[in-house]
Amino acid sequence: MVTLMPKIMPVFGTRPEAIKMAPLIKALEEKENIETITIVTAQHREMLDQVLKLFKIKPVYDLNIMKPGQSLTEIMTGVLAGIEEIISQEKPDLVLVHGDTSTTFASSLAAFYQKIPVGHVEAGLRTYSKYSPYPEEMNRKLTGCLADLHFAPTQTAKEALLKEGVPAGQIYVTGNTVIDALLQTVNKGYVFKNAILKQLDFDNKRIILITAHRRENIGERMEQIFQAVKVLVEQHDDIEVVYPVHLNPLVQERAQKIFGDIERVRMIPPLTYEEFVNLMDRCYLVLTDSGGLQEEAPALGKPVLVLRDTTERPEAVIAGTVRLVGTDQERIVAESTLLLTDPVVYQRMSTAINPYGDGKAAERICQAILYYFRLNPTRPEEYSIET
Numbered sequence: 467m468v469t470l471m472p473k474i475m476p477v478f479g480t481r482p483e484a485i486k487m488a489p490l491i492k493a494l495e496e497k498e499n500i501e502t503i504t505i506v507t508a509q510h511r512e513m514l515d516q517v518l519k520l521f522k523i524k525p526v527y528d529l530n531i532m533k534p535g536q537s538l539t540e541i542m543t544g545v546l547a548g549i550e551e552i553i554s555q556e557k558p559d560l561v562l563v564h565g566d567t568s569t570t571f572a573s574s575l576a577a578f579y580q581k582i583p584v585g586h587v588e589a590g591l592r593t594y595s596k597y598s599p600y601p602e603e604m605n606r607k608l609t610g611c612l613a614d615l616h617f618a619p620t621q622t623a624k625e626a627l628l629k630e631g632v633p634a635g636q637i638y639v640t641g642n643t644v645i646d647a648l649l650q651t652v653n654k655g656y657v658f659k660n661a662i663l664k665q666l667d668f669d670n671k672r673i674i675l676i677t678a679h680r681r682e683n684i685g686e687r688m689e690q691i692f693q694a695v696k697v698l699v700e701q702h703d704d705i706e707v708v709y710p711v712h713l714n715p716l717v718q719e720r721a722q723k724i725f726g727d728i729e730r731v732r733m734i735p736p737l738t739y740e741e742f743v744n745l746m747d748r749c750y751l752v753l754t755d756s757g758g759l760q761e762e763a764p765a766l767g768k769p770v771l772v773l774r775d776t777t778e779r780p781e782a783v784i785a786g787t788v789r790l791v792g793t794d795q796e797r798i799v800a801e802s803t804l805l806l807t808d809p810v811v812y813q814r815m816s817t818a819i820n821p822y823g824d825g826k827a828a829e830r831i832c833q834a835i836l837y838y839f840r841l842n843p844t845r846p847e848e849y850s851i852e853t
C-alpha cells in the first residue's frame with residue numbers, strides 16, 4: 467500500500483545518537499513527501515543540546531528525562547511512558563531509533579506496543595557478549611528483535627542480522643551516518659574556541675586524546691586506565707593529554723582523584739562536537755572506550771587504542787588502525803609506548819581508512835524509507851567499503 471506523506475518520528479536522547487541522527491534528520495526534512503517529527507528524550511541534557519544547536523535541529527517534543535546519576539530503570543520507564551503518550555497523539559507511520567542506548571530500546575518497545583513499525587539505524591553490530599558493552603549489547607539486540615527496517619552500516623552488520631534470522635528484504639546496508647556528520651564538520655582551517663585548545667602547542671607536542679565513560683569500566687577498570695595515562699605522561703616529556711571528561715558524576719570523581727593537578731593532563735568539560743572532531747583531526751593518538759570514536763578516528767587516520775575487552779566494530783581492527791587493548795594498566799602503557807617510540811608501527815596504524823561510510827548514509831536511509839512506503843520504485847544500492 468502506498469502511504470502518501472508518511473509521518474516519520476526520529477527519537478534519540480544521548481550525544482552519540484544525536485550526532486549520528488543529525489545528518490538523517492536534515493536529509494528527511496528536505497524530502498517534500500515525508501513529514502518529520504523529531505523527538506528527544508534528553509537522556510542527556512547539555513551533551514545533547516550542543517549537538518542540536520550545531521546541526522540546528524528543533525525537536526517537536528522534549529521529554530527532558532535526565533536526572534543526575536540516573537539508573538537504567540529510571541531511563542527505561544521515563545522513556546517508555548513519555549514516548550507512549552507522544553505516539554498515541556501523533557500516530558506516526560514509522561519510529562526511527564539509533565544504536566544501542568536505553569532511549570533506543572525503550573522507544574522501540576513503546577512503538578511496538580502500539581504496533582508502529584520501527585526503523586533501526588546502525589543495526590546489527592554485535593560483540594556476542596551479554597555484559598560487554600553493558601547494557602548496550604542487549605539494547606541493540608532487543609531493538610533488532612522489534613525492528614521492521616534494519617539500516618546496517620556494513621556488510622558485517624548485515625551478516626550478523628541474517629544469521630539471527632532477519633529477512634534479507636528488511637536489511638539495507640547504508641554506511642554509518644557518523645561519517646556523514648564527520649565529513650560535514652572537520653575542517654583543516656578550523657580555529658578552536660576553547661581557551662585550552664587554543665593554547666596547545668601542536669607543533670612541538672604530541673597530543674593524546676582520551677575519553678572514557680562506559681558503565682562497565684567505572685571503578686577499578688577506569689582507575690587502571692587513568693594510572694596508565696599518568697605513567698605515560700611521566701615517561702614522555704613531549705606529550706600532552708587532553709581529556710574531555712564525561713558528565714557522569716562517577717567518571718568525574720574518579721578522574722579528579724587520579725589526575726588532580728597534573729599539568730600535562732588537561733581535564734576539560736565535554737567539548738562541542740565541532741571542537742572535538744577537529745581536535746581529533748590534529749591529535750597523535752586516541753585512547754578511548756567510546757563506540758563512535760572507533761569509527762571517526764580511522765577515517766581521520768588516527769591510531770586508536772580501545773580500552774575495552776570486546777568491540778562491536780571489528781572492521782577497523784581488521785584494517786589495523788584500531789587495537790583492542792582492554793583496561794590493564796601495564797598493557798595500555800606498553801601499547802601506547804610502542805606507538806610513541808616506533809615510527810614504523812605508528813605509520814602502519816595511521817593510514818586513513820573508511821570502512822564505516824562514504825558520507826552518503828543518510829541519503830541511502832531516506833531512499834530506503836521511501837522505498838518501504840512505495841514512494842520510490844527502486845531499492846537503494848548497498849554501501850560497499852572503500853578500499
Ligand code: UD1
Nearest residue numbers: 480509510511512513514533534535536567568713714715
Ligand atoms: C549513555 C548510554 C551509552 C552511551 C553514552 C554516550 C545507556 C544505558 N547508556 O551512557 O550507551 O555510550 O550515553 O555518552 O543508554 N550527565 C549530565 N549531563 C549530560 C549527560 C550526562 O549531567 O548531558 C550525567 C548525569 O548525571 C547522568 C549521567 O551523566 O545521570 C549518566 O548518563 P546516562 O545517560 O545514564 O549514561 P551514560 O553513561 O552517559
Ligand code: UDP
Nearest residue numbers: 482485710736737738739742756757758759
Ligand atoms: N564527542 C563530543 N565531545 C566530546 C567527546 C566526544 O562531541 O567531548 C563526540 C564524538 O565525536 C563522538 C561521540 O561524541 O561522535 C561519542 O560519544 P560517546 O563517547 O559519549 O558515546 P559512544 O560513542 O561510546 O556511544
